[in-house]
Amino acid sequence: MSLYHEAAGLLTAGSSSGSLKSRVFSNKELKSPPAQIYALALESCKWSAVLKEVIENAKLLEAERKLTPVLAVLLVHDFLVSKTGIALPTTHGLRAAVERHKARLSSEFTRARLWKKCSTVDALKSLVEDESRTGPVHPRWVRINTLATTLDDQLDKTFKGFEVVPSVRDVIEGPFSAKRICLDGHVPNLVAVSPGGFDFAKAEAYRTGAIILQDKASCFPAYLLDPRPEDEEDGDVIDACAAPGNKTTHLAAIMDERRGLRLSGKQQQQQQPGFKIHAFEKDKLRAKTLDRMVKLAGSDGFTVINAGQDFMKVDPHAAQYSKVGALLLDPSCSGSGIVGRDDAPELHLPAAAGTATASPGPPDNNKKKRTKKTTAAVTAQKKEQQKRKREGDDSKPQPVMVDDDGETTVLGSEKELQARIEALASFQLSLLLHAFSFPAARKITYSTCSVHAGENEHVVVKALASEVARQRGWKILGRERQVRGMQEWPVRGSVDACGGDDVLADACIRANRDDGNGVMGFFVAAFVREGAAAAEGRSDGDEGPYVRDAEGRIVRDEDGIPTLKATGEKAIDLYCQEEEEGYPSSLEDASRRAGSADDDDWGGFED
Numbered sequence: 001m002s003l004y005h006e007a008a009g010l011l012t013a014g015s016s017s018g019s020l021k022s023r024v025f026s027n028k029e030l031k032s033p034p035a036q037i038y039a040l041a042l043e044s045c046k047w048s049a050v051l052k053e054v055i056e057n058a059k060l061l062e063a064e065r066k067l068t069p070v071l072a073v074l075l076v077h078d079f080l081v082s083k084t085g086i087a088l089p090t091t092h093g094l095r096a097a098v099e100r101h102k103a104r105l106s107s108e109f110t111r112a113r114l115w116k117k118c119s120t121v122d123a124l125k126s127l128v129e130d131e132s133r134t135g136p137v138h139p140r141w142v143r144i145n146t147l148a149t150t151l152d153d154q155l156d157k158t159f160k161g162f163e164v165v166p167s168v169r170d171v172i173e174g175p176f177s178a179k180r181i182c183l184d185g186h187v188p189n190l191v192a193v194s195p196g197g198f199d200f201a202k203a204e205a206y207r208t209g210a211i212i213l214q215d216k217a218s219c220f221p222a223y224l225l226d227p228r229p230e231d232e233e234d235g236d237v238i239d240a241c242a243a244p245g246n247k248t249t250h251l252a253a254i255m256d257e258r259r260g261l262r263l264s265g266k267q268q269q270q271q272q273p274g275f276k277i278h279a280f281e282k283d284k285l286r287a288k289t290l291d292r293m294v295k296l297a298g299s300d301g302f303t304v305i306n307a308g309q310d311f312m313k314v315d316p317h318a319a320q321y322s323k324v325g326a327l328l329l330d331p332s333c334s335g336s337g338i339v340g341r342d343d344a345p346e347l348h349l350p351a352a353a354g355t356a357t358a359s360p361g362p363p364d365n366n367k368k369k370r371t372k373k374t375t376a377a378v379t380a381q382k383k384e385q386q387k388r389k390r391e392g393d394d395s396k397p398q399p400v401m402v403d404d405d406g407e408t409t410v411l412g413s414e415k416e417l418q419a420r421i422e423a424l425a426s427f428q429l430s431l432l433l434h435a436f437s438f439p440a441a442r443k444i445t446y447s448t449c450s451v452h453a454g455e456n457e458h459v460v461v462k463a464l465a466s467e468v469a470r471q472r473g474w475k476i477l478g479r480e481r482q483v484r485g486m487q488e489w490p491v492r493g494s495v496d497a498c499g500g501d502d503v504l505a506d507a508c509i510r511a512n513r514d515d516g517n518g519v520m521g522f523f524v525a526a527f528v529r530e531g532a533a534a535a536e537g538r539s540d541g542d543e544g545p546y547v548r549d550a551e552g553r554i555v556r557d558e559d560g561i562p563t564l565k566a567t568g569e570k571a572i573d574l575y576c577q578e579e580e581e582g583y584p585s586s587l588e589d590a591s592r593r594a595g596s597a598d599d600d601d602w603g604g605f606e607d
């Protein structure tokens with residue numbers, strides 16, 4: 001079967017069996033490369049309003065009875081728009097059926113272009129691109145991977161010549177192909193770029209992992225978790241549901257940066273990091289992607305990938321997790337907040353031979369005849385619709401849900417949607433409660449790319465009310481204790497969905513896909529353990545054993561050594577002394593042995 005027949009089959013299947021992307025990429029029967037089919041189908045949809053005019057006015061379907069309207073759009077798209085033409089041998093019947101009408105099609109295409117006041121084909125391309133954009137415009141969010149590069153470096157190289165604008169709105173509202181960039185004000189090392197202003201696939205920085213395409217909202221969990229590795233509070237970190245690895249590599253970059261603040265450049269290069277990220281991914285195939293991404297980002301030295309490992313089956317009390325102080329939990333969800341899921345623009349089809357409908361485009365030379373035919377065609381179409389309705393097939397697309405495992409569920413009713421969300425929520429809650437049981441854990445973030453309260457606030461409420469939360473002292477991390485960018489992010493949880501608890505709702509963070517912030521639909525909340533919670537505070541003066549600055553960061557001397565609050569002495573002095581005396585070598589132990597007044601802060605480590 002040709003590329004064109006396969007693309008036509010997928011387009012004809014309609015959205016009731018999932019988005020175009022999921023229909024293409026989940027179809028195991030396809031002979032042609034899925035990426036090629038998807039590109040052809042998507043581009044043809046974008047151009048279909050123009051091509052419908054061209055095909056109808058050139059009377060292609062009347063002359064070539066074997067061509068269906070969908071096939072005609074796909075073939076004429078490649079004939080007129082694709083640089084390489086129709087991807088079939090010259091002798092192939094489908095190709096010949098179009099190329100026989102070369103002159104007529106080309107002149108109708110020119111007429112359509114001029115009708116749209118475009119002086120060149122490139123101008124028409126931009127117009128088609130703009131007109132095919134459905135829904136709110138989103139920038140390309142680019143995370144600068146600080147494991148490999150710096151923001152300044154990327155501004156000098158990859159984004160050289162870009163206009164730096166003050167707000168995301170300036171990016172969104174500017175021309176699609178503008179070269180604009182905005183440095184995000186909430187998440188460090190994140191920029192928003194004009195959606196059509198840059199060909200990322202060709203960028204060296206993208207290919208080498210120096211920049212990573214990641215929606216702003218998807219950067220919230222790792223930033224909110226705020227992992228503080230090594231001799232600070234959090235030790236090792238778990239990413240429980242890790243593939244493809246956006247958040248795993250973001251965690252790695254944050255942890256490495258923290259380490260870099262403490263060590264000089266040379267020390268950092270010489271010393272192996274003293275912390276690990278344990279990344280779990282139950283799906284073996286997705287784990288391969290995770291592995292590739294971790295290597296590309298440069299965090300493979302301290303990331304342990306547990307491929308094919310179900311996080312639910314991990315023993316929290318196993319020795320290798322005894323130092324896990326923080327967990328990031330981003331489980332499978334309905335994916336209802338994802339931008340671009342129902343991504344294909346509407347497909348406009350030319351009327352089949354003998355049923356030509358009115359075309360609102362350039363006037364053709366047979367206007368009188370067309371009007372007569374049009375009336376007849378509309379009546380025939382109405383009759384056909386009535387017949388289908390009588391037969392119980394009104395072709396109204398049914399709602400579908402495509403989760404991030406690519407699983408498509410056709411939902412017949414609101415009740416089915418609720419049942420699906422309940423099933424997901426129950427799985428999400430079990431994972432969260434499992435995360436609560438890690439002995440040394442002090443912080444957890446829970447996130448989804450779902451817009452449904454059932455997968456978000458409701459899971460948080462149930463988790464807080466659980467036995468394990470009560471026994472182990474897990475609480476929500478209040479807004480006032482969150483990292484600055486997340487405190488300042490304005491979109492919060494739903495008070496209703498939190499049972500009227502406005503403090504809890506304010507602690508929950510949401511992102512809406514159509515509110516002008518240019519982000520996907522997302523939810524994240526952070527939990528801290530009581531005892532540990534006090535140590536998290538940045539403002540109440542009860543912040544663990546080390547002296548901290550106004551932003552809550554541990555103050556260190558030029559060698560990276562913190563000062564103990566209890567004694568006013570450099571922690572290293574105690575460390576050396578105790579080493580000589582055969583005491584445990586960790587700085588935390590040292591501070592505890594020094595009789596710190598903050599001993600209670602460390603209760604979080606006790607199980």
Ligand SMILES: C[S@@+](CC[C@H](N)C(=O)[O-])C[C@H]1O[C@@H](n2cnc3c(N)ncnc32)[C@H](O)[C@@H]1O
Nearest residue numbers: 241242243244245246247281282310311330332
């Ligand atoms: C939403 S995606 C994670 C996206 C990822 N955090 C990122 O930012 O790139 C959820 C992932 O969790 C995996 N998963 C689902 N259940 C799991 C389980 N019980 N244990 C480990 N992984 C699981 C799925 O296969 C899927 O790859």
